[in-house]
Amino acid sequence: MNVFKDLRTKVIEQLEDMVAAGEIPAGLDFSRVAAEPPRDPSHGDAATNAAMVLSKAAGMKPRDLAGLLAARLESLDVVKSVEIAGPGFINLRLDQDFWFAQIRTILEAGKSYGDSDMGKGEKVNVEYVSANPTGPLTVGHARGAIVGDALASLLSKVGYDVCREYYINDAGNQVNVLANSAYLRYREALGEDIGEIPEGFYPGEYLKDVGKALANRDGEKWLGKEESVWLSEVREFAISQLMELIRSDLAALGVVMDLYSSERALVEAGGVDEVMTVLEAKNLVYTGVLEPPKGKQLEDWEERPQTLFKSMEFGDDVDRPIKKSDGSWTYFAGDMAYHLDKYRRGFNTMINVWGADHGGYIKRMQAAVSAVTDKKGSLDVKICQLVKLMRDGDVVKMSKRSGNFITLRSVIDEVGKDVVRFIMLTRKNDASLEFDLVKVLEQSKDNPVFYVQYAHARNCSVLKHATDEFSSIDLSIETLKNLDLSVLNSEDELRLVKLLCAWPRLLESAGEAHEPHRIAFYLYDLAAELHSLYHKGKLNPRMRFIVRDDQDLTQARMALLEATNNVIASGLEMFGIEPAEEMR
Known part of the structure; x- marks a missing residue:
């Protein structure tokens, strides 16, 4: 149960009673009424802005309206005291028994405590990773994969119907370069001396495996043939081999996609032509020449007439090319087709998790989504900043096998999946992150x-x-949730319970903001509160979790620990992490 949402309901019920009693006028809009924790905990357990947001429409002074509402709120069983603060805020202190009763709620719900119907089953597409199928996943890809996966789990927990999607960029020049690089390794596998890897080819030794696999399958079938003969076959084979590698890397990270979408398949099915039809019908394309960029060279700029999309009408800085002067499509055109396809599959809400080098692409894609969906679709882009991989303070050197990057698999093999997943969520996605292979294993x-x-x-x-300690103690959930918890009356225990009760509200706010890192922050704070309570027991025997001469108190504290573990396990499992039952 979200205690603050429940409290808001109680506030609105009192307001409705005030309307019925003629104390305030009918027809007031209660949608802006909130009940939430005050910024300063010394002000109370909860605060409502009801008097502030309703006073003008009610034709009353805020403090006068607050006085009427406060008198009614004071009569609620769960409310211990009420105080009007400042211009008309109402601060509430809730009864201690109310807080400890929430332990029963948590125990009954188990790890589903905090689950919400906030999303009301709305379909949401979360696209992440989407790395070009030209090599194994890197540490940089890991951050986007984890942020996207945790965000998808968070949204599912608060009631959205989520699709995890990977967009395979298997069209364009980069996969032709891949095919040429794989063909070179194919020749090497058949005994040729290929010398130095040519400039512009993918140099990673991982392509040796692709070349050997192709040689095993086809023998000398493609040897000595013109590129036009083998390009398509080798390209498809290399993409297939590397997507298998990428899927394996994701599985090692605990990431399982619901759907893999192919750019090439979308283009060949006429997706880009369909986008042009949509844009032309809306009069959103024209032939023109863009002004030369100031201070930097843009990849899609040509000093020739091109087919341009009127993206400035939807908040972009300049109009964007979708077809080059030679008649070929830009990458942007394919991306527009892909997002139109998402929308037509029922996803009004789309979330893309991108790398740091894609920041300049956000405005045009948001403009495109707005245009092709008649402003019914929305695109939120989460940019993941770079990860600096360290070893005890020193930057880790690149891998020869990968070519010019550190593979995700090598990091997982060294420190484990759970460590990688949690550490990647300890910073907001748009903040840089240092990942030290030594420090992440420290027990501190x-x-x-x-x-x-x-x-x-x-x-x-x-x-x-x-x-x-107690041979007759019963720690079954059924028994724990029916205990008399009034013996738990210390301020330290109460603080821990209040933090547990903040979990449902935190889930909804993090889901609404698309910020899974908030969960990591909360879990750390919860762990700190638990450890603090444990250490106070070392100084005061009556504060110990196990009090040898008091089974009732011990049993009640076991209920509190079980409830705490439910929340920790819920958060960790949302991150794809197995909660530890013992530490070695």
């Missing part, structure tokens, strides 16, 4: 993945020790 408070996992494992250990 400064290592967030260890700190959170240790909180869960510590609780598991304490729960086990409780059964060793």
